[in-house]
Amino acid sequence: MNDTVISAKNLSLTFQTNDGPVHALKDVDLEINKGDFVSFIGPSGCGKTTFLRCMADLEQPTAGDITVNGVSPKAAREARAYGYVFQHAGLYPWRTIDGNIRLPLEIMGVDKAEQDAAVQEVLELVHLEGFEKKYPWQLSGGMQQRASIARALAFHADILLMDEPFGALDEIVRDHLNEQLLDLWARTNKTIGFVTHSIPEAVYLSTKIVVMSPRPGRITDVIESTLPKERPLDIRDSPEFIEIAHRVRDGLRAGHGDD
């Protein structure tokens, strides 16, 4: 298909450690299409982070192929094809929110007027208008994470890779951010790769749920969501939602069965 954004074929990554080889990924196949919201779910150590890092050229696969926008992850990274959101917001304490969001733009040599416009635009996307002059420590954890998402969006990459971005936040804040993230995705039509531990979060957000299992890290199920694009929070009580959640749970259990 023409609108494939990320394609992995027989992707494997083995870390050589002092305790012997660790098969973080083994023969992973996956296609992600433009505009997809793909969640990666599975117990810790199943290679979710490693997979995302391979897409971002932060980790080098030991076998198999992976392309991002039709080119190698390195070429895609150098073309600034994706924004990456880490588990911790990682804002610089010596920069204001504005300065933090501006950082990648400064690095990319975007001119000042364009920087200003981009900062305003993404601040609005994550609902942080009016906080640009604040320092990170003046913001709550949820707001900091929103600022870090804004920073990843600021340079208009079509792909957004997020590694448990809301993992450290409490559930109420998380619900709220999930809603905002869906809204942002609908408005920007970005392709999103999202790592999570939480079944409801994965089902609520995704068009495609990738269930993974550890030792060796592999994909055990890929679930195409039948939920509509428009998703109010209470969709989580609908039979359809519960059915998908069941299938995810079964996939996770099957993955666990053989160790």
Next chain:
Amino acid sequence: MRNLFPILTVVAAIFALWYAGSVVLNAPWAYDKAERAGVELTTKELIADTMSQKKPKLPPPHQVGAEIWKTTGAMVAKGRAFSKRSLIYHSWITLSATLLGFALGTGFGIILSVGIVYNRSMDMSVMPWVIASQTIPILAIAPMIIVVLNAVGISGLLPKAVISMYLSFFPVVVGMVKGLRSPDHMQVDQMKTWNASRAQEFWKLRLPSSMPFLFPSLKVAMAASLVGAIVGELPTGAVAGLGARLLGGSYYGQTIQIWSALITAAVLAAALVGIIGMIQKVVLKRMGMA
């Protein structure tokens, strides 16, 4: 105010010990004089004598204080603040070498640390030399530096500053290597996702991150610089500077002069380190790192 009490207690204790030490150490000379004059000393006379000798073994605080005043405040009052007899003049001579050496040492230390952090072969090779350089006693190196530089026609301020630099670059290298390496993997990876160059990574991430490590190093470096400048004044028989006052004092047994130079050096060091501490507070607070 609550902090003041313990400080005052310590100061009072130091003065008490100092006075007691003066009495004990200066007493033999007082007895000597009395014996030669054939008189018996009462305790009161003895103490009075130990407090006012011309060349006491350990001058009591008030004698040192009076000498410092005579060579600073009193000279200023007479409009001769920069005469050769003024401690202000000698302090300035030493201070200028200290500051120049500190600046050179800090610059050299930062350059070395950048090299160590960014260049693999420097990382492997430089640190042992840096450490070795500090294991050689400065008293052995200082005369050589002075003599060698004098031979090529460089004298005065610069040789002393070089010795200061020799002592002060070390804490800066150690602190800055640690500081420049303080960003965690995630922060470095994040820079990579933006395809940042090494220079951008340095200016925007590593250098700002190193600030909390830089300032403590600068404090140690400043104190070391002052020691270096004073040591640099000893081997040449310099005529100016706090080191020269120390040396001159010891030639002629002028203990009061030695002690007043020592105390002045200590006050100078405290002031310089205090200034860095203040800058540290302001900078780190502004950077949200305090």
